[in-house]
Amino acid sequence: MRILIVEDDLEAAEAMARGLTEAGHDCVRGADGEEGLAAAREGQFDVMVVDRMMPKMNGVQLVEALRREGDRTPVLFLSALGEVSDRVDGLQAGGDDYLVKPYAFPELIARIEALARRRDTGSVQTxxxxxxxxxxxxxxxxxxxxxxxxxxxxxxxxxxxxxxxxxxxxxxxxxxxxxxxxxxxxxxxxxxxxxxxxxxxxxxxxxxxxxxxxxxxxxxxxx
Amino acid sequence: MKLPRIFRTTPFRLTLLFLALFASAASAFLAYIYVATAGEATRRTEREIRREMRSMVDVYDRAGLDAVNQSLIERAASEKPFLYLLLTKDGRRISGTIEESPVDDFTGAPAWATFQVTDIDAQGHAIKHPARGLQERLHNGEILFVGADAGEDEAYVGKIVRALQAAGLLVVVLGLAGGVLVSRNVSRTMVDLINVVERVRNGETGVRAHVRGARDEFDELAQGVNEMLDRLERSMAGHKHAGDAIAHDLRSPLTRLRARLEAAYIDVEAGKGNPEEALAQALEDTDGVLKTFGAVLSIARLQAAGQAPDPVLFDPADLAADMSELYEPFCEEKDIEFSSELTKGLSVRGNREFLAQAVANILDNAVKYTPAGGAIMLRVRRRSSGEVEFSVTDTGPGVPDEDRERVIQRFVRLENSRNEPGAGLGLSLVAAVAEAHGGRLELSEGPGKVGDMGPGLRVAFILPRA
CATH class of the missing domain: 1.10.10.10 (Winged helix-like DNA-binding domain superfamily/Winged helix DNA-binding domain)
Structure with a gap:
């Protein structure tokens, strides 16, 4: 699947992209909020991984902007914060899941795949x-x-x-x-x-x- | 030049200000008294002089100049005589008790004059008195002067002035003395506080201000300063401890991880052995490190914030039921009998996640130390104080009385449990959660020794009433 990674820590983004690519996914990277927003508007993604704290435009603002434009792509927030209120803020802004740094890579990939899956099952199954x-x-x-x-x-x-x-x-x-x-x-x-x-x-x-x-x-x- | 400290204190400056205000008010008051009394004395003298003048003019009008002359001589011999002078039309002296008129340039209209008379006292000394007099022209042109000695008035006014001066001086002296006294008192208290602040600034973080027990604002300030220092000290200790703790608790798993990776690397290089096993183990170790890291961060954040984020009101029995459901199979697996006794309908205010984690950590701990065949009980109840208590009782080896406080301290693990796996963070996080909710953690002995089991541990997590 196609994954957009918006993360200003280039080394972390690089490692994440490599891991996801190895797991068979296609990755596009944005190094700050504005780049991320531009990339999100341009391409179709299955999941977006968005860091909460970034220069120019933070993750919450980015996701709020996308949601206003009607973009419903699932978003996984990454944050070094991690208090419960941060999680609530992130989810209220339109995020779909929240992962606190430092995280284990399997946790990240499991959550990304879970988000992509959730999108597939749009209809109500019995x-x-x-x-x-x-x-x-x-x-x-x-x-x-x-x-x-x-x-x-x-x-x-x-x-x-x-x-x-x-x-x-x-x-x-x-x-x-x-x-x-x-x-x-x-x-x-x-x-x-x-x-x-x-x-x-x-x-x-x-x-x-x-x-x-x-x-x-x-x-x-x-x- | 530097003034002594007492003169630089705020209370002393305030005293000076009030003294200045008070002194001006007092001066205005004293000035009024002076004007009223001294003026009154002069007016009375003038009234008497005028009456005497009327009486003499009366005599003149009725009986003529000679009668006035006669009357003048009689009156001059009286007890407390007026001063008289009778002049002809052109100002030559006819008779009188003074030699010449003190009135210069007499126009004919009634004229007042202030002058001096000289008296000879018993010892023969000449004494000058102030005097006041009125001069009028009589019908046929003669001139009459009537005066009076104002010496007594002067003495009276003088007394008043002296009294007022004394009163003024007293006001200033008393005010200053009072100011110094108040300032000394206030500044002694302030200096104590300033000294405490100074010493703390120089690193003596254990110093506390003296609370005198007067229950005034200084006591409140001292108490506030002490509480602030306590809190800062705790927070500083927490941060310092957090650093030590992270170093301590991450060092061993990281060292282990490195050793494992190194061994795997050597094996792969030598073309022997299966590195997968080592890598999988390394991954697991890394997860452990991350978990520890997360717990340390949670503790640090809770302690830094001093209060739990996003508090909500909820029934503690619901949360405990969830945790029971989560842990019951786990206990069963270890052949530990799990039971719960949950009082429904109570309410607590707090962060659900942190409180759930606290209860989970207590249960974790209980399961870790309770041997197979033992029992664990989770209870939620209301204390007679109204507080809500979660408690977990186990039948493990328990914790000796003297070690209970230490157990709660972060990372402290008792010697005999070194070989048990676990981050050693559990109860310290629980304690941090309790503190952040205004609650506390109490450790006591469990159900006692039964066979080779026990005496057990009872961990009570107590929250204030919602």
Missing amino acids: LLKVGDLEMDLIARTVHRAGQEIDLQPREFQLLEFMMRHAGQSVTRTMLLEKVWHYHFDPQTNVIDVHISRLRSKIDKGFDRAMLQTVRGAGYRLDA
């Missing part, structure tokens, strides 16, 4: 399908290969998120944020236990495991 796994969002039921799987409400939400982002890595922090709605890093890997419970329910008795652990990143649900 049935999610990944491989032989099916989730009925209205009846709140899950089947694998026709066999019903009994899930707790939180396990259901967890699986729903994994299914919506099937094939992508999702990090533990993302799961805590999107499934539990808390924005902090748990010290221990409490999320792992929830995943392993879910895994034992959806993968047990099947010869192929769908819920994979991605080393250094998090988890991925494969079809």
